[in-house]
Amino acid sequence: MNGSSSRGVTIDFSNLTVSVKTGQTKTKEIIHGIGGTFASGSLIGILGPSGAGKSTLLNALSGFNTTGMKGDIIINGKRNNMQWYRKRCSYIPQDNDLHHLLTVEENMKFAADLKLGETVDKKTKNKMINSILDTYSLSEIKDTPTSKISGGQKKRLSVALELISDPMVMFLDEPTTGLDSFTSSQCIENLKELANKGKTVVCTIHQPSATIFKQFDHVYILSEGRCLYQGGTENMLKFLEEIGMPCNLFHNPADFVLELANGEYGSDKIDMMIKYSENGGNRSYMDKYIEDVTNGVYQPLSGDLHFQSNTYELKTLFRREFVKLTRNLSLTYLRICATIINGFMISSIYWNLGENASKIWFNYNLVLCIVINLVMCGIMLTVIVFPMELGILQKEHFNRYFRLRSYYIAITILDLPISIFSTTVSNYIILYFTAQPMEMNRVLMVLSFGIMVGLIAQSIGLLLGSCLNLRNGVFVGSYVHMPLMLLSGFGLLVKDVPSYFNIIGYISYMRYAVSGMNVAIYGYNRKKLECPDDEFCYYTTGASFLKEMEIKDHSFWTDFSCMIAIYFGLRIATYFAITKRLPK
Numbered sequence: 001m002n003g004s005s006s007r008g009v010t011i012d013f014s015n016l017t018v019s020v021k022t023g024q025t026k027t028k029e030i031i032h033g034i035g036g037t038f039a040s041g042s043l044i045g046i047l048g049p050s051g052a053g054k055s056t057l058l059n060a061l062s063g064f065n066t067t068g069m070k071g072d073i074i075i076n077g078k079r080n081n082m083q084w085y086r087k088r089c090s091y092i093p094q095d096n097d098l099h100h101l102l103t104v105e106e107n108m109k110f111a112a113d114l115k116l117g118e119t120v121d122k123k124t125k126n127k128m129i130n131s132i133l134d135t136y137s138l139s140e141i142k143d144t145p146t147s148k149i150s151g152g153q154k155k156r157l158s159v160a161l162e163l164i165s166d167p168m169v170m171f172l173d174e175p176t177t178g179l180d181s182f183t184s185s186q187c188i189e190n191l192k193e194l195a196n197k198g199k200t201v202v203c204t205i206h207q208p209s210a211t212i213f214k215q216f217d218h219v220y221i222l223s224e225g226r227c228l229y230q231g232g233t234e235n236m237l238k239f240l241e242e243i244g245m246p247c248n249l250f251h252n253p254a255d256f257v258l259e260l261a262n263g264e265y266g267s268d269k270i271d272m273m274i275k276y277s278e279n280g281g282n283r284s285y286m287d288k289y290i291e292d293v294t295n296g297v298y299q300p301l302s303g304d305l306h307f308q309s310n311t312y313e314l315k316t317l318f319r320r321e322f323v324k325l326t327r328n329l330s331l332t333y334l335r336i337c338a339t340i341i342n343g344f345m346i347s348s349i350y351w352n353l354g355e356n357a358s359k360i361w362f363n364y365n366l367v368l369c370i371v372i373n374l375v376m377c378g379i380m381l382t383v384i385v386f387p388m389e390l391g392i393l394q395k396e397h398f399n400r401y402f403r404l405r406s407y408y409i410a411i412t413i414l415d416l417p418i419s420i421f422s423t424t425v426s427n428y429i430i431l432y433f434t435a436q437p438m439e440m441n442r443v444l445m446v447l448s449f450g451i452m453v454g455l456i457a458q459s460i461g462l463l464l465g466s467c468l469n470l471r472n473g474v475f476v477g478s479y480v481h482m483p484l485m486l487l488s489g490f491g492l493l494v495k496d497v498p499s500y501f502n503i504i505g506y507i508s509y510m511r512y513a514v515s516g517m518n519v520a521i522y523g524y525n526r527k528k529l530e531c532p533d534d535e536f537c538y539y540t541t542g543a544s545f546l547k548e549m550e551i552k553d554h555s556f557w558t559d560f561s562c563m564i565a566i567y568f569g570l571r572i573a574t575y576f577a578i579t580k581r582l583p584k
């Protein structure tokens with residue numbers, strides 16, 4: 001197993017402060033200069049009332065979120081050791097970010113493939129997976145989709161997944177939340193076994209029962225970002241006695257200390273505890289730390305953990321995302337059906353008017369309609385779906401399953417065939433039933449512009465989804481498209497738009513698509529259009545219409561290249577936007 005070691009990791013921290021931004025210039029300090037030591041081979045519980053800063057501390061120590069953090073973190077007695085340390089940590093968030101479309105075993109297999117790579121053969125991986133599944137009593141449900149397993153099983157699977165890479169330090173955010181007392185106790189028992197094997201296991205916990213409390217080797221009590229006590233669980237009673245607040249024999253010590261932390265016995269007691277514990281700096285209530293130091297079990301700092309090769313990572317992610325895609329065919333069918341149904345609907349409205357010179361303006365509106373349809377379908381899909389995937393991406397990336405670029409390339413390429421197929425079929429239907437010229441080169445040009453509009457709209461959705469939450473993403477998505485749509489020639493000729501808007505026009509991919517499609521339909525020496533005897537035709541040739549629109553000289557390659565440039569620009573910007581959302 002990667003990075004396995006009989007020796008562990010001891011984390012010392014001092015003067016740790018975490019602040020968050022609460023406005024443009026304002027910050028708020030959440031953790032106030034605390035210290036502490038989490039020794040190797042211990043199960044450590046971070047306790048405190050709601051809002052005390054438990055998750056913030058867990059995130060800071062694990063490196064999952066270090067924004068606004070200051071202070072010293074010393075690993076195995078050495079500073080400047082964070083890179084080595086972070087590679088050996090694993091973080092399990094509270095909300096069980098699992099692949100719900102995969103079964104329990106598939107989740108394990110893909111995790112093993114990504115974490116262990118090609119160097120470990122399939123047989124060894126399967127043996128390891130079966131042994132972990134057995135230990136965590138998950139073997140019987142290994143073929144069940146993760147979406148159908150119980151909350152406790154999800155928690156166990158989350159731990160099981162991380163054990164594949166045998167991390168030396170495990171951070172768990174509220175692993176017992178939502179579990180009944182028996183399952184909670186079992187969950188903590190499992191964690192205790194891991195600690196007994198030499199791992200440093202740190203978890204936040206709400207109101208533990210007396211039985212659960214006793215299982216911890218070490219507790220860290222927080223109140224409003226300050227440390228009230230840190231040390232051995234047994235020693236806590238001694239500490240309370242020493243400060244004149246003995247815990248009644250029949251009182252659950254965890255309940256008592258939380259009542260103290262909540263201020264139920266007065267704020268002076270909180271101040272006193274902070275003073276005696278030296279805001280976490282007092283190590284005299286720790287047995288394990290003293291043992292570690294005197295026995296010199298600090299591990300020499302060596303070794304490195306590497307990612308798998310790019311091609312292997314990409315191949316595995318392709319496989320995983322493809323399996324997920326096949327399990328969620330309803331979304332794929334919905335996407336294809338929706339665009340095709342829209343295609344028929346648009347065709348029935350603009351039926352057979354492509355040859356009619358008197359209906360040239362209707363035909364122009366048809367092109368706008370095609371573009372708007374593709375924009376709406378493309379943007380909504382990604383702006384909604386991506387934020388749902390962000391949690392699991394953050395967890396997997398932090399826990400070193402893969403590099404972001406492999407994931408990004410895999411999801412980009414995997415979506416291409418569906419996008420291209422649905423847009424192409426829908427637009428072909430429209431072109432055919434609205435009697436547009438069906439010459440191969442014209443059709444190909446219109447279809448190419450259609451594909452690019454869909455892909456760019458999806459990229460905008462992805463960019464917004466990676467920068468904003470769902471509500472803001474949907475709002476900004478519609479808002480951004482208003483000027484882009486107006487400048488594409490919607491109800492107003494581009495030439496009549498005030499010149500100071502021209503700059504926006506250059507980035508309006510809809511404008512390139514509308515011009516490009518019209519040139520493909522009316523340009524390239526198209527023969528005279530039919531003018532019915534009883535109708536008035538202002539334009540009888542496509543060329544005169546294009547001249548009036550001032551797009552006669554547009555070339556396919558210029559418009560298409562601009563769209564390609566916009567597409568790649570957006571994809572690159574999105575990559576960096578996602579990077580910003582990932583733990584550093």
Ligand SMILES: Nc1ncnc2c1ncn2[C@@H]1O[C@H](COP(=O)(O)OP(=O)(O)OP(=O)(O)O)[C@@H](O)[C@H]1O
Binds near residue numbers: 056
């Ligand atoms: N980005 C933020 N902006 C403003 N306040 C924040 C931010 N993040 C956290 N806080 C505040 O910091 C405090 C600590 O939050 P944290 O989530 O760490 O608490 P907790 O002890 O884990 O709480 P709970 O047990 O309820 O999950 C809370 O008062 C919270 O409101």
